[in-house]
Amino acid sequence: MAESLYIFRLKNKNMRILILGLLLTVCHFAQAQKERDTTLKRCPVFITDTVSNNNFFLEFQPCILHVDRNRGDLTVVLQQRDQFFSILFHEKKLDAQKYKILVGSHKNNDVEAKYSFKSGDQVSYVNVRSGVVEATFDKEKDMWHLKVTGMIANLVERSVTYYKVRAEFWFP
Secondary structure (H helix, E strand, C coil): CCCCCHHHHHHHHHHHHHHHHHHHHHHHHHHCCEEEEEEEEECCCEEECCCCEECCCCCCCCCEEEEEEECCEEEEEEEEEEEEEEEEEEECCCCCCEEECCCCCCCEEEEEEEEEEEEEEEEEEEEEEEEEEEEECCCCCCCCEEEECCCCCCCEEEEEEEEEEEEEEEEC
């Protein structure tokens, strides 16, 4: 099989090395995706119980903002200790517009948002059922501004608990 490939039929060893190096370089840059991690001094996410106003994210603790691509789609994740707030856009790049938060959506104008947390070896997540993500771009700062408002409905056995979701943050 190796004899049938064109590169192995080249008699000049330097040409073989040059072509292999070029192919490896092109493959490396084709696979690379932009990924950014930023540490924020204060956590911008507020997931509060509608009854007690207890916030699950600690406001005065730092959190890590991850911006990367998942299967080509933009993903923004805010992480504080073992809990995560994820926003999954169904676009390759962000547009300055309002996105609707819908569970299981696959349209470009819709996003999915999830609150997830680890407890020991178990991982749980709850979908944000409804809401809006407002994205704007500030040309002076050269940064994106995301403002999230939504509602989580968590069904446990026979009772439903509602949580308000708010987040407002900037990223490059």
